[in-house]
Amino acid sequence: MQELTITRPDDWHLHLRDGAALKAVLPHTVRQFARAIIMPNLKPPVRTVADAAAYRDRILTAVPAGQSFEPLMTLYLTDNTSAEEIVAAKASPFVTAVKYYPAGATTNSDFGVTDMSNCDRVFDVMQQVDLPLLLHGEVTDPAVDVFDREKAFIEKHLIPLKQRFPNLRVVLEHITTTEAVEFVLATPQIAATITPQHLLFSRNILFKGGIRPHFYCLPILKRERHRQALLQAATSGNPKFFLGTDSAPHPRDSKESDCGCAGCYSALHAMALYAEAFESADALDKLEAFASFYGPDFYQLPRNTEQITLTKTTWRVPDEVPFVEAGLVPLWAGQELTWQLA
Template sequence: MTSINLGHPVDMHVHLRQGEMMKLVTPTVKQGGFSVAYVMPNLVPPVTSPERALEYKQELQALAPDTEFMVTMYLSPEITPEVVADAAKKGVSGIKVYPAGVTTNSDQGVSSYEQYYPVFRAMEEHNLVLNLHGECPSTPQSDITVLNAEERFLPTLGELNKMFPKLRIVLEHCTTKAAVDAVNACDDNVSGSITAHHLSLIIDNWSGNAINFCKPVAKLPSDRDALVAAATSGSPKFFFGSDSAPHPIKNKRTCNNAPAGVFTQSHALTYVAQVFDKAGKLDNLKKFVTDNGRKFYQIENMATSGPEVTVVRKEVVIPGLIGPEDDGVVPFRAGEKLDWTIEWN
């Protein structure tokens, strides 16, 4: 194949930040090939009300009027069943769970799920999506590290699915074969999102390399291969969520405590097409980046007018930096030549 029409792809997990970084990266959603972006709420302070979620959406829409933004709230004590009902009426799409302390801006996250059972029941009733950052916090006492934090979380996914069988749940940014298996073992209303960088990286690629460091971290070659198999299979249980997470290069250069996050937004479809081409599965690319996510989120008709996206077999060089020196972001695979690019037509 030399070109593939993908219609209007959807990226169901993006971080667009605030302030100058928001201004820099928000337009790159379209640049990367996507018509719809599902935006994470881990701002400072976090998005914990429908009013703030809608205000944030307006800020993003002003920066990228050709992109449709879906907004979420951050699970916290401020989120009650009444807030869920109000959010559903006002067009908020989901609620994101961050276990306390596991990643960027997660300090106000969840330590116990039981207190939120009434919220999950309300989400079932009002058809909001529960988005799970599927890791347990790393603690020496529990023998949990970044390498097994996802796998140790997976029983919680199964329990939530059994307790709330009508609740649509996404296990975000799967990184292990165990996660793929757990999603497949759950009901049809449980899906998994997979990033572009986790389709390529293994532990050796981020150990000592802050640009490739993210959470959850990339794992073993066998895990990466399981992710590629799931993504390229065409299964409706899996769809694309970039988890593109920009950090200023000056922060990534920090010797201690470099921030977690890989920036893929500007060339997201290029990275994914490269993986599908290598796997010989380009015929399933549209399912992964367009059809499956739209069906799960029940947005089949959202942002489907206007130009469509085609991936074209044409060499492209990933730039070394996007934005100003020090405050710009280094994109994934910076400086590399890849075989695919996108066109809007």
Template structure:
């Protein structure tokens, strides 16, 4: 197969940053074959109010008006029931939960869900989605390798307490997470990133540009993710978790902490086409990138089309310049698919 026509993709987990980095990243969304993005709220300061979310959306639209931006709020102690109602009235789609201190700008995240039960009940009433970064913070018994699996009992408990609440377990990285989602009802789904379909721990240990949270795990975890992503199961769909960081923040020589995040936005469908073709499942790509996520979120199908064409190429060394220079996933590696718009 040398050419495939597909509906434009919807990416249900992106980080578009702010200020100068936002100016670099947002124009690359459509380059990746995507016309709908689910925007993360972990800015600095975090997006915790409807007014802030709408202001952010207006900034994004000024840069690229031909993308649909689905906005979220950051689950924190300042979030009120009244703000949940206001969110619904103003088209905010979901609330993102970060475990406190686990990833970028998560210092105001959740340490216990019990205090948020009234908020979750209000979300359930108004059909707002709970987006979970499903990891526990590191402790004497929790490491970056078991943080996701250790969180799964919380996922099941939240689903039991709020069975009508739509829950997205984001960026699945383990076989255990896939199995846990499959055991839940139809209101619990999972997103899968392109990079977790490529990586195991051996890759990111040697390459800071492949280091993300949750970290990639073992070969059996990667194979489980590939199997379910290419299976046509509607409970799993694209959420790239594309997360740009300035090149210097990924430099292990700078003496600081390496920033967690993998940048895939400009080539998201190219990465996926490589995997789906290898598995002999290119016919399953449309559901994963476009249909399943839109159906879960109650969005209409898109009328825009993209063309995937078999064409040899090389992933650029970087995008942007200066303090906005970002190294993409698998930079310098060969690719075999190119995205164009019809």
């Protein structure tokens, strides 16, 4: 196959930041994706419908002239989120979901939930009005090994949550383990996003030839058997699994430091990366549904009607792209890829 034309995809998990950073990275997403679920972990976070409206306006202002893009906004769940705010979010034409971060789990998560049971009143209203809950599915207990934190979250928090609120629509974001795949397959009203890095790499890449900070993300890359399980899920044709890049821009000096930030930047070349992964499993025929159909179906939104084309063309991922006052290193920088957006 030398060319692949598919329905224009959407990114169901995206970090855009704000200000100059937003303006630097948004064009990369807009080239490929019609819509994206926008993460709310700014400083301060997007906690209200009014916050989301203001952030959405800033995003739309940054969209390059002549191009179309729809930001799907989310609210940042805190211990103090009110039921009234959930009702207002559901009534809003642009708030699509509510995002749960465990406090301290990842970038700008200091405002996150300290105890999931604190939010039961909110989950009950979300279930009633049918507003999806997006989960960063990791525990933050320092006694739990970093490679086991997703599995522990499912056992300690997610299973009880679904028992208490069986009709709550949930997206377990950026899944990384066999256990997550199995749970999603076995549980009604839950879906999962999968990133390109978790489809392409095991944790070995973090230490290949030395510490590789630009492959460091949270949840962290796992063993090869988990990568294989994710690849099988993504290419299976099961509508519970769909595209979410979790693309997260950090300047080079913040990644290459004594306490490097977590996050991989894939917005530049996301669809090429996914094509590489799907081709490795001889499943390019499954890419369109994963990238373009299953996400909108789960979120009860119409599928896109435009198309994009990927061509079989060898090219080299740049070592760096411009970003604010420093460079931004894209995922797999310097690597030759064999698919490219036309």
